[in-house]
Amino acid sequence: MGIDLGTANTLVYVRGRGIVLNEPSVVAVNAVDGSVLSVGSEAKRTIGRTPSNIVAVRPLRDGVIADFEIAERMLRHFIKKVTGARRLSRPRVVVCVPSGITGVERRAVIEAASQAGVRQVHLVEEPMAAAIGAGLPVGEPTGSMIVDIGGGTTEVAVISMGGIVTARSVRTAGDAMDAAITSYVKKTHSMAMGERTAEHVKMAIGSAAPTGYWSADALRVLAERAESDVQVSSVTIGGAAGDVSDGAAGEEAEAERTQALLPPDRCTIRGRDQASGLPKTLELTAEEVRHALSEPVEAIVGAVRQTLDETPPELAGDIMDRGVVLTGGGALLRGLDTRLSQELDIPVLVADDPLDCVAVGTGRCVEDFDALRKVLDAQPYRALQMARG
Numbered sequence: 001m002g003i004d005l006g007t008a009n010t011l012v013y014v015r016g017r018g019i020v021l022n023e024p025s026v027v028a029v030n031a032v033d034g035s036v037l038s039v040g041s042e043a044k045r046t047i048g049r050t051p052s053n054i055v056a057v058r059p060l061r062d063g064v065i066a067d068f069e070i071a072e073r074m075l076r077h078f079i080k081k082v083t084g085a086r087r088l089s090r091p092r093v094v095v096c097v098p099s100g101i102t103g104v105e106r107r108a109v110i111e112a113a114s115q116a117g118v119r120q121v122h123l124v125e126e127p128m129a130a131a132i133g134a135g136l137p138v139g140e141p142t143g144s145m146i147v148d149i150g151g152g153t154t155e156v157a158v159i160s161m162g163g164i165v166t167a168r169s170v171r172t173a174g175d176a177m178d179a180a181i182t183s184y185v186k187k188t189h190s191m192a193m194g195e196r197t198a199e200h201v202k203m204a205i206g207s208a209a210p211t212g213y214w215s216a217d218a219l220r221v222l223a224e225r226a227e228s229d230v231q232v233s234s235v236t237i238g239g240a241a242g243d244v245s246d247g248a249a250g251e252e253a254e255a256e257r258t259q260a261l262l263p264p265d266r267c268t269i270r271g272r273d274q275a276s277g278l279p280k281t282l283e284l285t286a287e288e289v290r291h292a293l294s295e296p297v298e299a300i301v302g303a304v305r306q307t308l309d310e311t312p313p314e315l316a317g318d319i320m321d322r323g324v325v326l327t328g329g330g331a332l333l334r335g336l337d338t339r340l341s342q343e344l345d346i347p348v349l350v351a352d353d354p355l356d357c358v359a360v361g362t363g364r365c366v367e368d369f370d371a372l373r374k375v376l377d378a379q380p381y382r383a384l385q386m387a388r389g
Contacts, residue, residue, distance in 0.1 A: 005095055019359050096362055141160060149326065150173050181293070193269060
C-alpha cells in the first residue's frame with residue numbers, strides 16, 4: 001500500500017483498490033493515562049472543544065513526525081482500518097516524505113511505520129510522487145516543475161529523467177495560512193479565533209490575487225456540487241452575473257444561478273473578544289483575508305522563484321513551454337495560479353484533483369513497483385547537496 005502521511009490529512013492507497021482512506025492526521029488522547037480515544041475525522045471534530053483531560057494531538061508538524069508514539073498509533077489504526085481483521089496484515093508500504101527531510105526525520109518515519117506493523121518500508125519524496133500523480137513525464141529528459149502545497153510544507157522541485165534536479169522545501173503552507181488569518185484577526189479586530197474557524201475562512205473567501213470571478217470550469221464544478229450534497233449560498237458580488245454565463249445574460253434565471261455560484265466576498269465568524277472576554281461576531285471581507293495571507297503567499301512565490309534561479313537553462317526553457325503544475329490543498333487557494341503566473345511570467349496550471357495527486361503518485365509506485373523502483377529510497381535531495389559541498 002501507499003501512504004501519503006501528510007500534516008493535515010493521511011491518505012492510504014491499496015494496490016488494486018485505489019485510495020481507500022482519507023482522514024485528518026489527528027489523534028484524541030486521554031492526558032491522564034495516555035490512551036487513544038479517537039483517530040482521524042472523529043478526533044478532528046474535538047479540536048478546540050475538549051475538556052482538560054483530553055488533548056487533540058496532531059503528531060505531524062511541518063511535514064515531519066513531531067510526536068513519535070502518537071504517529072505510530074495513528075498509523076497502526078489506519079493500517080488496521082484498511083486491512084480489516086485479516087491476519088496477513090504486514091504489508092509492504094511506500095511512504096511520502098518531504099524533499100528537505102533530514103536523516104533523523106527519515107529514520108523516524110521508517111521506525112514509526114515499522115512499529116505500526118509494516119513488513120517493509122520504502123520512501124518516495126513528495127514532489128516526485130505529486131509529479132507522478134499529476135501525470136507529468138518524470139522519466140523523460142525534459143524539465144517538469146511541480147509545486148506541492150500541503151498542510152505543513154511547500155515542496156518545489158524540477159524533475160527530469162526520474163530524479164530531482166533542484167528542489168526547495170519551505171515550512172510555509174496551509175497551516176501557516178491559517179495562523180496568518182488568526183494573527184490578523186487578533187491584531188486588527190482584537191478577537192481570538194480557533195484554527196478550525198481560520199481554516200473555514202481560508203477555504204470560503206481566501207485568495208492570493210484579486211480575481212473577480214471563478215473560471216467557467218470552476219463554475220461547472222460548483223454547479224455539479226450544488227446539485228448533489230453541497231449547499232452553495234447566494235452572495236452579492238460587484239459586477240453583472242451575466243459576464244460569466246456564456247452569453248446567457250438575458251436569461252434572468254441563469255443569471256441568478258450563476259450569481260449564486262460566484263465566490264463570496266465576505267463571511268461571518270465567531271470568536272472571543274480579547275478585551276471583554278465575551279463571545280463576539282465579526283464580518284471579514286475577502287480583501288482583508290487576502291491581506292492577511294500576503295506573507296505566506298509571498299514566501300511560496302519566493303521559493304518558486306529561487307528554485308527557478310537554480311534550474312539549468314535547458315530545463316528552464318522546458319518549464320517555460322510546459323508551465324508549472326500546482327498540487328496539494330494549497331493549490332485550491334483562489335487566484336494562487338494567477339499570482340504565480342504574474343510574478344514569474346510563466347504559465348501556471350492547477351492539476352486535476354490536486355488533493356489526491358501525492359496519494360495517486362504513491363499508489364502508482366505501488367502498482368508499478370519494478371518500473372518506478374529507481375524513484376524509491378532515493379538519497380534525499382538535501383543529503384546530495386551536502387555531499388556535493
